[in-house]
Amino acid sequence: MPRHRLNNMDNVSTDKTLKQFSQWREERRHKKKDYSYVIPHSEPEIEYLHHNREDTTITWIGHSTFLIQYHGLNIVTDPVWAPRMGFQRRLGSPGIPIEQVPEVDIILISHSHYDHMHVSSIRKLYGPNTTVLVPEGLKRKIVRKGFSRCREMKWWEDLSLRGVKFSFVPTQHWTRRTPFDTNTSHWGGFIMEIDPPEKKGKGDPVIYFAGDSGYFQGFKEIGERYNIDIALMPIGAYEPEWFMTSQHVNPEEAIQAFEDVKAKTMIPMHYGTFKLADDTAREALDRMEAERKRRGIPEEAIRVLLYGETLRYPKLKPSDSTTH
Incomplete structure (x- = not known):
């Protein structure tokens, strides 16, 4: 029986041909890139994070993991503490060791x-009171891995857990774990807000995790649907743009x-x-900063974190005075 395949809005395709993969591989042979810039680390505030139950904080672990x-x-968003991804070694160690989360x-x-x-990361984080929220079509796989407290969500669906409303919102992407499960589960981002809304205080921003x-x-x-305060937005893995454009925003599109x-x-x-692609961290940050200036967006509106750095809301001041 054919498996149900999920789509993007307007049925935008992210499929690529073998010819396009070959073209990318050929282009890569002639590129010279400077990968010397490595995102610095900030000493994590482990003790504070373990005891904090009042402040809203955002700590970058790396990649899409916060x-x-x-x-x-x-x-924890998109947990990946893996030391490598396929044949590629991780470029920077996680901002907080997984044992200290x-x-x-x-x-x-x-x-x-x-x-x-990363299933091994989930397994280390998953405790007796942990709930995993996943897109439509993914719950069966997660439960099979041993994570029984799992809730599956469709686009625009929301659910409340312990005073927080989580809404699952669309992205334009695709997914696959094996050669046989392409787009059999969905993809998206999450909105976090206080529920009920009348309990929202000055220290309770609406947070948007945009996924990929x-x-x-x-x-x-x-x-239009949400009153977002903080957006966690992807800016990398966009080059070559002719290949990546349907699935990864470039820095200018991220600003848009x-x-x-x-x-x-x-x-x-x-x-x-x-x-994951041919762009570098320095290129992504420089293009993002140039676009910020071109649009006249205030400098303080975009907060670039170091690995392990914590921002506290509402002032969103770094936990230390490191220079980016």
Whole structure:
């Protein structure tokens, strides 16, 4: 029986031909890239993070993995502490060693690609009170791996857990774990907000974790539906752009998406941790900064984190005075 395949909005395809893969491989042979820039580390505030149950904090582990402390919950996005991705070694060690992460309440999985869903990392984080939220079509696989407390969500669906409403929103992407399960589960991002809304205080921002996406009109719809304060937005794995454009935003498109969702603060992610494409971390940051200046966006609106660095809301001040 044929398996149900899920699609992007407007049925935008991310499929690539063998000829296109060959063209990319040929282009790569002639490229000379400077990979000397490595994202620095900030000494993590382990003791504070273990005891904090009041402040909203966002700590970058690397790639699309964050520890978010929100309304007393410890939330981890797309957990990947893996030392390598395929044949590529990790370019920078995780901001917090996985053994030192506070007890996790919620794990959010944006989609099933290996650089966003590392089963060994989930297994180390998963405790007696942990719930895993996954896209439509992925629950069966997660439960089979031994994570029984799992909730599956469709686009625009929401659910409340311990005073926080999680909404699953669209992205433009695709997914595959094996040669036989292409697009049999969905992909998306998550909105986190206080539920009920009247309990929201000054220290309770609406947070948008954008997952992995090409640029699409869905960002504008997300901005219309939610009053977002902080957007965790991908900026890397975009080169060659003729190949990646349907599935990964470039830095300029990331800025456009940030404006589309009408967030007040953007935190870039999905760059500099794994060599998934031909762009470098320095290129992604420089292009993002140039676009910020071109659009006249205030410098403080985009917060570039170091590995292990924690931002605290509402002031969003770094936990230390490191220079980016």
